[in-house]
Amino acid sequence: MKRALLTTACILAATAASAGEDSTLSIEGEDYITQTAAPEHMEYVDTIYSGWTFRTDETQALQMDDFDNPAFVFLDQAIDQWDTVEGSEGKSCSSCHEDVADFAGLKTSLPRVENGELVTLTNLVNECVTERMGSKEWKYSGAKMSGMTALIAHQSRGMTMNVKIDGDAAPFWEQGKELYYQRVGQLDMACSNCHEDNYGNMIRADHLSQGQINGFPLYRLKNAKINTTHGRFKGCMSNIRAVPFKEGGPEFKALELYIASRGQGLSVETPAVRN
Amino acid sequence: MKLKGAIAFATATVAFTGFAAFAETKPMDVSFEDGMVAVSLTGQAGDPVEGRKVFMNRKLGNCLACHQNADMMEQPFHGEVGPALDGVGDRWEEADLRGIVSNAKNMFPDSIMPAFYIDSGYERPLEKFDGKSILSAQQVEDVVAYLLTLKE
Numbered sequence: 135m136k137r138a139l140l141t142t143a144c145i146l147a148a149t150a151a152s153a154g155e156d157s158t159l160s161i162e163g164e165d166y167i168t169q170t171a172a173p174e175h176m177e178y179v180d181t182i183y184s185g186w187t188f189r190t191d192e193t194q195a196l197q198m199d200d201f202d203n204p205a206f207v208f209l210d211q212a213i214d215q216w217d218t219v220e221g222s223e224g225k226s227c228s229s230c231h232e233d234v235a236d237f238a239g240l241k242t243s244l245p246r247v248e249n250g251e252l253v254t255l256t257n258l259v260n261e262c263v264t265e266r267m268g269s270k271e272w273k274y275s276g277a278k279m280s281g282m283t284a285l286i287a288h289q290s291r292g293m294t295m296n297v298k299i300d301g302d303a304a305p306f307w308e309q310g311k312e313l314y315y316q317r318v319g320q321l322d323m324a325c326s327n328c329h330e331d332n333y334g335n336m337i338r339a340d341h342l343s344q345g346q347i348n349g350f351p352l353y354r355l356k357n358a359k360i361n362t363t364h365g366r367f368k369g370c371m372s373n374i375r376a377v378p379f380k381e382g383g384p385e386f387k388a389l390e391l392y393i394a395s396r397g398q399g400l401s402v403e404t405p406a407v408r409n
Numbered sequence: 410m411k412l413k414g415a416i417a418f419a420t421a422t423v424a425f426t427g428f429a430a431f432a433e434t435k436p437m438d439v440s441f442e443d444g445m446v447a448v449s450l451t452g453q454a455g456d457p458v459e460g461r462k463v464f465m466n467r468k469l470g471n472c473l474a475c476h477q478n479a480d481m482m483e484q485p486f487h488g489e490v491g492p493a494l495d496g497v498g499d500r501w502e503e504a505d506l507r508g509i510v511s512n513a514k515n516m517f518p519d520s521i522m523p524a525f526y527i528d529s530g531y532e533r534p535l536e537k538f539d540g541k542s543i544l545s546a547q548q549v550e551d552v553v554a555y556l557l558t559l560k561e
Binding site: 318 | 467471473474475485486487488489490521523524531532533534535536538539541543
């Protein structure tokens, strides 16, 4: 009964399009920045919005209460993983890292350049898994990795995105920007065609957002699991009938840096909830 | 120049063998003039009933993804990316509509609207779509026939 009601409400809300650009995201009494002036480097957009802004009232509500937010089941699993010994060194994350809360602030500055290479949170975790624990690399967007990266990114919830785009990051940022505006696939579209030129518009049943990543990794109702940025990029590319780049590959990492920079000033929302 | 020659050849074929054997124009050979395509791609009249199905089918035209259409109110979700297509049969001639559906970028440069009748020039297409047009020549004709029924 409750379910049927919810479905009808969803359809109505979707038809009415905007769930409210003036609504405020507040979780556990703390307010989040879901819209703010676009960073200077963005030429065609004045205001940036979190993807939360474009979701229906029901989906928005799920993110406003940690008890209702289905992502926390996966974060709990990651907390167990944190204490799980694996690999030849007989260590768990907690053998060396006192508290996962020590990673507060990390997500706001990722991806970043280290020794001339662009590294993501996933790369940092895998470095510990392989080199410090002597274990097999975790799959880039696999369940273990998406749960652990969500748990670590969650420690930055409420802090503002602030990635470095100049200096040694500049060439990666430029590459990401180029990819953002490059048309691909049989449908011949660029990320910008939907997420810059048409945010706020309905594309069939979907209310287009700016394609921001401040809420990632996040929970999707569609597949009932934690979804990673690269997983989402891959989905959008397949939808326009293009061969997606490799998850964890140089193209998606550069795109992640560029898109993160389009969200400078938005609050980290991990774990967000989307349809 | 090359394109014009191809059409002249197609026309000659028609004249020579009669209408029954009209050669279907391949995507590469479609001749655009000011964004319009004057000659039918198949020589067969389009079927508006089929065209309506192609219009709403998510795997074919999926036109409803971007366009509202009052003739399809039974369908729940109408997109807002492009203009509503109500009355489009009054606003445009058949040749314009054939041009817009075949390759809208000739009429509207930099459009988000996909070209439905090209089969090359794609960047990183998924293998199963490589070398293929989104719609067949007859499906384009059917959609055009359907659009011509949308009068206010």
